[in-house]
Amino acid sequence: MAKGMAAAMVLCGSMALGAGAAAAPRVAVDIGPAHAVAARVMAGVGAPGLLMRPGASPHGYAMRPSEARALQSAQLVIWVGPSLTPWLEDAVETLGGDAAQLRLSDVPGAARLPVRTGAAFPAHAHGEEHDDEGHEDHAHDDHSHDDHAHDAGHGDHDEHGKHADHADDDHADANQVGHAGEGHDGRAAHEEHGAHVAHAAHDHAAQDDHDDHGHAALGFDPHMWLDPMNAAAWAEAMAEALAEADPANAAAYHANAAGARAEYVALAAEVAETLAPVRGRSYLVFHDAYQYFESRFDMPAAGAVSVSEATSPGAARVAEAREVVRTSGAVCVFSEPQFEPALVATVIEGSDARAGVLDPIGAQLEPGAGMYPALIRRLAAGMVDCLSAAM
Template identity: 50%
Template sequence: MSRKLLAVSATASLIGSVAMAEAPRVAVDIAPVHSLVARVMEGVGAPALIVPPGASPHEYSLRPSEAQALQDADLVFWMGEDLTPWMAGAVATLAKGAQITTLLESEGTTLLEFREGALFEAHDHGHDAHDEDEHSHDDHAHKDEHDHEEHASEKDHDHDHDEHAHDATKEHDHDDHAHDDHAQDDHGHAHGAHDPHAWLSLDNADSWLNLIAAQLSATDPDNAGVYFANAATAREEMAALKTEVSGLLDPVRGGSFIVFHDAYQYFETTFAFSASGAISLSDATDPSPARVAEIQGRIRAEGIDCVLAEPQFNAGLVETVLDGTEANTGVIDPLGATLEPGSNLYPQLIRKMAKTLAACL
């Protein structure tokens, strides 16, 4: 390589390093949302992921590196306390100087109510086309974008990160989140009014892309053009993905399936393909024996085609439900446990879910 080429290469490398160094420091709770943020940030920087794809977001203990990512963050994107109740205290304690965006409370997010029973009926989705005014949160409409100056105080980097990780997670020990109340009681569980698995709605993801670009641009106006251009391209990709996945599911629309936990109604609504029931509740707590028996009864009585397990949860429960039936089984994953985190994870996740369901039916 000539000296001239070496000089050009070194300059390009230096420019790239400066761009990465000046990029906003962003922390994101779960891999699918991290993927959307990474897509919008392409060419500028990369966000930090708090909850690894293989872990359950409902129950998790922060590692020191993840606590530090929150402490160092200029912006935090998370679903909200309904999905990760343990993280509320960590955000409040560690990310004091950050701009916080709670996606479940953001304007334009369509929310679905919890389904309490073990068995679902087709008419349960009659409320899918909610009036946006009813389920959008106008009080939170881009609030974070206007609060940036209020949160501009310098973060204290002198704290011991191990101590922060311990304190934040200890404060929100899982016993404090009413998990004991769920045990063996399908109706005594504590949660918000809406199902928090809203990232499985492609319409929500599409809406969030622009919100993410707006929040990043408020913090980093020099790169606003890049953020909004990336968001626009990603929205085109989202529309193409919806068409592709509808095509994958069309040949098996007569099939019936049971899911491990009730996390998929946003996906079901997007593609007009409803599950027949769920073994566990939306927060994946252990089902009661009565609920398991109810699911088994439907599988046998109606000849359910497929029962779907998940990599993060108890496979033995699925085996129990399948015992004595002729239903097929597969492993579906709403978080992308086996996928590489990054900008490509979200479309890969949705596509893989559809292919798994189609293969099982």
Template identity: 45%
Template sequence: MKSTAAFLFASTILLSSPAFAEAPNVVVSIKPIHSLVASIMQGVGEPSLVVEGAASPHTYNMKPSNAAALQAAKVVFWVGPGLEIFLEKPLEALGGDAKVVELSEAPGLEKLKFREGGAFEPHDDGDEDGEESHEHSAEDASHEGHDADAHGAAAETAEHDHEHGEGEFDMHVWLNPMNAKAMAAEIEKTLAEADPANAAAYSANLQKLNERLDALDKTLAETVAPIKDKPFVVFHDAYQYFEHRYNVRVAGSITVSPEVLPGAERLSEIHAKIEDLGATCVFAEPQFEPKLVNVVIEGTSAKSGTLDPEAATLEGGPDLYFQLMENIGASLKDCLSSAS
């Protein structure tokens, strides 16, 4: 009798639960984007991740398991060439069944041009939306390129130009929650088209995600408000989108790209910039050699901290994106608040 009652109870639970069709195989390149896709797929399925653990897309080498996952994928999300360079040829080799979505081309996405690295010129915060800051940064990038050649950094600039052709954009687009909303809309649209049986679930999840992103945006603005006028230096120039959204003052970067080691002249330039600015902070990244940060702050009153723009230290999943962004805001506030 008891077993019959238990069976009827279990059957009732199953019948009352929403039934989802089997989700398509979805593969995502990097953790921050994977988090957005996982948020939209919650309750339906789980996307696969290519760059796992503490690996960086700048230096990643494909594994056989990654190639197998790509071959089985119905949908692949990546940021695009210029970031996940290692994915370009494998994606070209995929069969016609897979839908490959380059999220750096999502409608409504804010895109900023590359800067050449080194010491950036002071920028005008401009109006509340930061438009003047955006335009000035792009102009500074052009001047920095000419200055770098003039001061003997031609080799590093040439390497930069090889990786990022003229007119291309900084690909760290996820470091602005409004860009995350633009990408999430494209993710939801793509999944609904590929899997119409679960379209209602994707739509409902997108609405929840947008509400969380709006709340995150407000929280980050409040977090960095007390320190937004204090300049700091980063390991590589990955933070333009955060800088532009919240008007924080990135004064320079140690290197253009993590795979390009800076020369002695670049390190000397950054060291001089730190001294000119007075006490500030220089931020390392967990995947890359921290000794360079120690070199540029030696003999100055600058402090060191760590920023993790690619979520190397975080566990994947729907909450990762929010942890990533909150950690950046908290790290900036903690280090810069203690700088005199």
């Protein structure tokens, strides 16, 4: 009940502001983590509305009437993009009307990593360089990598195929926070309008193959919020969009975004230290949602039980995941709060691996500005709890 009331209050926040913030624009945000960043940027001015109830899957969702009304009345819609919420694309066009849009998946300076397919992920080659070919600004490439500090933003492109520029302070921030994405090609695809939810199939093996193909068509992994440096880039882009919609409060938005960046840099440094004792231990995740977290903190997963939370893995995929557990010596296989743990139990049966829980979207967290750092800290704590048990 308390969580429902909190969510309702957040939804109405941008529509029923106090007298002191009456001039704030009406803002609608798609998912909890992005909403948390927006709330941080709007602090002291107004409150953004949240279009999805906490804990719901972003890949497939039916808006409630109150959420549709919030979208319809919004002056600014902030969403990751159709790569994450394909159902929202038409709704933004039909209900959003003349509202300004900020697609977070297109924000320059934010890392975009390629989609991975198959139950087993490519081996993480420690110390392997990113493919930086064609980049105009990579001052950090000359830095020492003894501390494994890497910028997860290598290979960024905007949706028109141009390389996204990286500011010098972005490189400095990334070098403060430890590990990021060695061995991954961070080049983004130029197409983001693919179908994200795979179609059902009767043959389990065919289902798995189809799911892999559908995700590969997206070109890039949309779970971008799990890298705190992406959240920092988002905060700055939100401040720009809000300042354009509300020039009177532009200084407040930019100051809040600068504060958010400092907070997220410190958060990344803290989490890197938290994870240090278990770095290098093998694990599997329930579905491939954690690549940005893995890349930022040098915590590569060996594989995933399911391609997407939108589809259940077939028998072939489960068998493949069991083999990955065996061959990788996985210490832990992580489930997610909204899914029954029985599937993970099947995957680890007969092995020494333990079952753990990770929550990539903040399903059990209260909405608001504090939700984002709480989400990242919880992921780190969940990993340490499960991966340290066998040490």
